[in-house]
Amino acid sequence: MILRTATLDDSDLILRWANSDDCMRWKRLTKQSIGRSQHKIWFEKRLNSDDCYIWIVVEDDIAVGQVRIEIQANSLVTDIYIEPKARGGGLARSAMDEALKLIRAKTGTQLEAVAVVHVENLPSIKLFERLGFQNETASGDWLTLRQNAMGR
Numbered sequence: 001m002i003l004r005t006a007t008l009d010d011s012d013l014i015l016r017w018a019n020s021d022d023c024m025r026w027k028r029l030t031k032q033s034i035g036r037s038q039h040k041i042w043f044e045k046r047l048n049s050d051d052c053y054i055w056i057v058v059e060d061d062i063a064v065g066q067v068r069i070e071i072q073a074n075s076l077v078t079d080i081y082i083e084p085k086a087r088g089g090g091l092a093r094s095a096m097d098e099a100l101k102l103i104r105a106k107t108g109t110q111l112e113a114v115a116v117v118h119v120e121n122l123p124s125i126k127l128f129e130r131l132g133f134q135n136e137t138a139s140g141d142w143l144t145l146r147q148n149a150m151g152r
Helices: 008-018 036-047 091-107 122-130
Strands: 002-005 052-059 062-072 075-082 112-118 134-139 142-147
Touching (some): 002 091, 008 036, 008 062, 052 091, 062 091, 091 122, 112 122, 122 142
Antiparallel strands (some): 002 052, 052 062, 062 075, 134 142
């Protein structure tokens, strides 16, 4: 598995993943398919931000997912998507762990990482718990899990 930095050429790929049924099911803010022009504006803004890092997860020379980490309110806010066919072998854990190491090394930050996960998304909850995230709060259908930078 490698992580490569996302580029504008990845826009359609990430849009396809974002609009997939298995991704839409767990979205907190977006409840309907995202249009290409809307996504392009969002994606370009993220790529040009000093506070956002997006990587493409590559396995056997095939892009199978993405990891995004944004610095918000003194936290590293995480997002991950792995295609269904690539799930179950520890790829998500390796990708997220590597991304957190990369961002902390690049920025020199020791900020805690945060994941907001739907209470029914048990695979994601287990992923973050395996990475040392602790369930901190629940708000409706959403759990907030946190990982202290020094706790790994």
